Amino acid sequence: MQEATQELMHGCIGILSDGKPGHLNQSLGLADALLRLRPELDVQEIPAMPWRQAMGELLWPGNPKQDMRLLIGAGHATHLSLLALRRAYGCPTIVLMRPSLPGAFFDLRIEPRHDGGAENERCWISEGPLNRMQPSAARSNDGLILIGGPSPHFVWDGAALRVQIQRLCNGQRQWQLSGSRRTPPEFLEALSTLEIPGLTVHDADALPTGWLACELPKSAECWISPDSASMVYEALTAGCAVGVFDLPAQAGSRVASAIEGLCARQLVTPFDAFATGCEPTVPAAAFAEADRCAQRILERGWL
Structure with missing residues (x-):
């Protein structure tokens, strides 16, 4: 990344950042894919402006x-800054979500399917949030287990998850398990006391930066609690065979509906199918939503 004040020699892709890693990961996923097609370009991360400053830039652009x-x-928090800098630079804007401002304010919206939007010329629908994952050429036979926690989309049941994890770890693979910031500490503590053969339990806070980005692309198989929907899409993009544990869905949850859709299309394997002998498999076609969207952007002639 380069400082906002630095003059660039080549054309630049600007990423507006609100300081949230999940949002930045989506933007960088699209930017990375664009750079794979146009490697001569630069990428510049720009902090989102406070709304008063953004309004000032809209009225009197630099x-x-x-x-x-x-x-x-x-x-x-990036919306007003996107509009202010579009007026200053005169270039297209892309927002990676259903925006809080009218969609017509932006040149393109790329909305995850679970947001419930409809595809049109100025709104593309992606299968989940975009991300930076890329498959690895060298893949081990080991597996990952990624656990979230209580969420608005699924009913948390730590005891049921522990039973499913015990059934999964049947000696055929070595497994690494990581929780997240949402994982109740008592869940990991109880899981560690079970001393399940072949399972290593990690505290997410103790893992080095970039651990998941390193481990996921080289893992053969990944099982995820369904509340961690973004991890499901990252594992698919990384080229893993993906399974999702069973938790009761909250009524009306669009995220839960999206996970059900992935299961129905056999892109991921639900645990109840695994319990009857169905093993997760890698999707026949590469799951590469950022690359698909990047190609469409180039076809528009924007870079």
Whole structure:
């Protein structure tokens, strides 16, 4: 990344950041895919402006020196900054979500399917949030287990998850398990006391930065609690065979519906199918939503 004040020699893709890692990961996923197609471009991370400053820039835009070709943002706090910098640079804007402002304000919206939007010229529907994962050429026979926690989309049942994890770890693979910031500490403590053969339990806070990005692409199989929907899409993009544990869905949850859709299309394997002998498999076609969207952007002539 380069400082916002640095003058660039090549055309630039600007990423508006609200400081939230999940939102930045989505924007970088699209930017990475664009760079694979146009490696001569630069990427610049730009902090989102406070709303008063953004409104000032909308009314009296500055005279920037960068050759900005495209602006990308995710997160409601980036919306006004995207519009202000579009006026300053005169380049297209892409927002990676259903925006809180009218969609017509932006040149393109890329909305995850679970947001419930409809595909049209200015709104593309992606299968889940975009991400930075890429499959690895070298893949081990080991597996990952990723656990979330209480969420608005599924009823948390730690005891049921522990039973499923015990059934999964049947000696055929070595497994690494990581919780998240949402995982109740008592869940990991109880799981560790079971001393399940072949299972290593990690505290997410104790893992080095980038651990998941390193381990996921080289893992053969990944099982995920369904509340961690973004991890499901990252595991698919990384080229893993993906399974989801069973938790009761909250009524009306679009995220739960999206997970059900992935199961129905046999992109992921639900645990109840695994329990009857159905093993997760890698999807026949590569799951590469960021690359698909990047190709469509180039076909529009924006870079």
